[in-house]
Amino acid sequence: xxxxxxxxxxDFVNPRTFELAAAGAFxxxxxxxxxxxxxxxxxxxxxFAEARELPELVRWWVAHxxxxxxxxxxxxxxxxxxxxxxxxxxxxxxxxxARDVERLQARPRTETVADVARAEGDTSLGRLLAELPPHxxxxxxxxxxxxxxxxxxxTDAESTLLFLQQFDDMFVREQRERAS
Amino acid sequence: xxKLLVVNxxxxxxxxxxSPTIAGLKVQHPEAEITVVVDRNFADVARGLPGxxxxxxxxxxxxxxxxMGGAPDDLRRAYHWAEAQIAALRAExxxxxxxxxxxxxxxxxxxxxGAPDTRGWTMAANGYRMIxxxxxxxxxxxxxxxxxxxxxxxxxxxxAAGVEGGPQRLFYQVAPEARASAAAILADAGVTDDTPVVAxxxxxxxxxxxxxxxxxxxxxxxxxxxxxxxxxxxxxxxxRPLADLVAPGLGDTAxxxxxxxxxxxxxxxxxxxxxxxxxxxGPMHMAVAVGTPVVSLFFGPALPFDxxxxxxxxxxxxxxxxxxxxxxxxxCLQPFCRETLAPAAVAEAVVARRAGDxxxxxxxxxxxxxxxxxxxxxxxxxxxxVTPLGLRPPTWRETLRRAVRAVWKATLDxxxxxxxxxxxxxxxAVLRNLVPLARAATADAAAVESIxxxxxxxxxxAAAARTLEERCLExxxxxxxxxxAALVLQMFRFEKENVGGVDVVAIATATRVLHEALxxxxxxxxxxxxxxxxxxxxxxxxxxxxHLA
Numbered sequence: 001x002x003x004x005x006x007x008x009x010x011d012f013v014n015p016r017t018f019e020l021a022a023a024g025a026f027x028x029x030x031x032x033x034x035x036x037x038x039x040x041x042x043x044x045x046x047x048f049a050e051a052r053e054l055p056e057l058v059r060w061w062v063a064h065x066x067x068x069x070x071x072x073x074x075x076x077x078x079x080x081x082x083x084x085x086x087x088x089x090x091x092x093x094x095x096x097x098a099r100d101v102e103r104l105q106a107r108p109r110t111e112t113v114a115d116v117a118r119a120e121g122d123t124s125l126g127r128l129l130a131e132l133p134p135h136x137x138x139x140x141x142x143x144x145x146x147x148x149x150x151x152x153x154x155t156d157a158e159s160t161l162l163f164l165q166q167f168d169d170m171f172v173r174e175q176r177e178r179a180s
Numbered sequence: 181x182x183k184l185l186v187v188n189x190x191x192x193x194x195x196x197x198x199s200p201t202i203a204g205l206k207v208q209h210p211e212a213e214i215t216v217v218v219d220r221n222f223a224d225v226a227r228g229l230p231g232x233x234x235x236x237x238x239x240x241x242x243x244x245x246x247x248m249g250g251a252p253d254d255l256r257r258a259y260h261w262a263e264a265q266i267a268a269l270r271a272e273x274x275x276x277x278x279x280x281x282x283x284x285x286x287x288x289x290x291x292x293x294g295a296p297d298t299r300g301w302t303m304a305a306n307g308y309r310m311i312x313x314x315x316x317x318x319x320x321x322x323x324x325x326x327x328x329x330x331x332x333x334x335x336x337x338x339x340a341a342g343v344e345g346g347p348q349r350l351f352y353q354v355a356p357e358a359r360a361s362a363a364a365i366l367a368d369a370g371v372t373d374d375t376p377v378v379a380x381x382x383x384x385x386x387x388x389x390x391x392x393x394x395x396x397x398x399x400x401x402x403x404x405x406x407x408x409x410x411x412x413x414x415x416x417x418x419x420r421p422l423a424d425l426v427a428p429g430l431g432d433t434a435x436x437x438x439x440x441x442x443x444x445x446x447x448x449x450x451x452x453x454x455x456x457x458x459x460x461x462g463p464m465h466m467a468v469a470v471g472t473p474v475v476s477l478f479f480g481p482a483l484p485f486d487x488x489x490x491x492x493x494x495x496x497x498x499x500x501x502x503x504x505x506x507x508x509x510x511x512c513l514q515p516f517c518r519e520t521l522a523p524a525a526v527a528e529a530v531v532a533r534r535a536g537d538x539x540x541x542x543x544x545x546x547x548x549x550x551x552x553x554x555x556x557x558x559x560x561x562x563x564x565x566v567t568p569l570g571l572r573p574p575t576w577r578e579t580l581r582r583a584v585r586a587v588w589k590a591t592l593d594x595x596x597x598x599x600x601x602x603x604x605x606x607x608x609a610v611l612r613n614l615v616p617l618a619r620a621a622t623a624d625a626a627a628v629e630s631i632x633x634x635x636x637x638x639x640x641x642a643a644a645a646r647t648l649e650e651r652c653l654e655x656x657x658x659x660x661x662x663x664x665a666a667l668v669l670q671m672f673r674f675e676k677e678n679v680g681g682v683d684v685v686a687i688a689t690a691t692r693v694l695h696e697a698l699x700x701x702x703x704x705x706x707x708x709x710x711x712x713x714x715x716x717x718x719x720x721x722x723x724x725x726x727h728l729a
Contacts, residue, residue: 164259176250
């Protein structure tokens, strides 16, 4: 049931509210139940409960550009300080890790390209790996993906890995997948 | 040329089909050393091939085991193994390397071996696949448009290596100890010197290529009844379930060695048999190699034209159903083609072929209208060919295949084109629609060339190249829709893809030349399918009718 163009039971805050704030826009936002923990109404965004409040609000804020800019800047600072994808991802990983910490600790750590580059040292493989993104897991698919993103002619080391990948595709992959 | 390399990392049958090329290379280059790279499983077979001075086994099983775990250390070990193998091959400094494996893996390998003259699948410096040599390109093109299948695999192999003529047979060396062991197996089974032993190869690489067990049983019973044959049940370990179904049906007449022989013993047993009945399999090629006549059954995806028994006077029975050959990627829900090959027809073929009675075979061929009977042989230029038996007129597909074959013999070997026995005016009419399109494309290619030659602006060159590219898409679309144009345009596509280099003018010129050649090929194909003046054959009967009226 909508009252005068606004959902009185609205709770969820849409991504656009964050995106507009991050872009430095001044916003008039309908009042949402979940807004208060995210933004301080009045100083970071301005809220309204019914659409009929809007003409007056719009007139006032249009007439006061400095106040408007202050709210927009405060809103932007709030988003960059607390509401980016990085913040959400951290929360997500903390949650996952807190729940699965034992299982994750028991899992063998996949060696990265940097690990293998160190172990290989001055071999053709070591030299190639030293040029690839160090954090990549050292698997055939990841390494081939990185090689294909590079430009120019293939080196011998790259071609050797390509040979192994094609061999894997033809003879091994299916069996390995069946075995696991 | 001092050092030649032949790479074949495919299956057993394919390796045997490479044997005439190796032997032919040796005849043409007696001073050269020929190295053959094969999967280690087939190293012994390769060592017995005439002309193979050195066999270079690659232990792909070992590599597979190493990579099975997929752990970083496995991958590192595999890397260093491959690096060492490839470096050793490269260090040999081969003058010519011919690749008979159509895999990306082998393409990478050939590129890394780096012979100055490399043929077959290889890779450009930037990682793109290349198919070097026009016969290799035609082979790849015909694999994508199989209905026309103008040549046998062995002839593609020979021509790609530059072998002129060459042996008209396959090779396999039967080891003396295997011969002794085969003799013992047959003696144990009570076979005497005058017992006709007919070998039956039960299995095949895929279910779609396996003749039904009931048909094998019916065939075996009839052969025993008619010529007192003993039936040697052949196959690998994987074919055991088939033998377990066929053997009880044949009782004492069967000699069941399926899955119980080595490859060498199988060769010796086939050599001792009077004939082999098989679908399109590795043992079929082995029988040909040891000089045993073959009655081979072609159905499903198999065709006698491209993988038929490479030798003289073998018999191919082809289930002539409208959907043949089936595409390699489909699973047929109603494989009626294998039932089309009736056991009675096959028995007739075996009995008459054993007696060498070609007249009886020709008459038998007309009694089973759904089966096409072919006798294998070689044409005037020494290329493998099959001749239909019986009096039936050629099908339109046969006529088209003949015409396409003549076009490629003319194009690649300069052979004077031989007219098919029949004409196909409708197909020619379809192809005439391609003529203006091909002509426009040649004009587009000439425009690109002239801008490149005059050093025109890059933007103009790019625009002209785009126009040409779009025209080519129209050409390829035509080939995808109209079967008579399929192979010519697929080949054209591969030839264009393989125009390489960095010199823009040279690339533009090579492209224009290919376009002109395409026009000639289309014109020749039209001419062969629908000659401007009809040859005065087959018209007699109609003349008589005219007189009577």
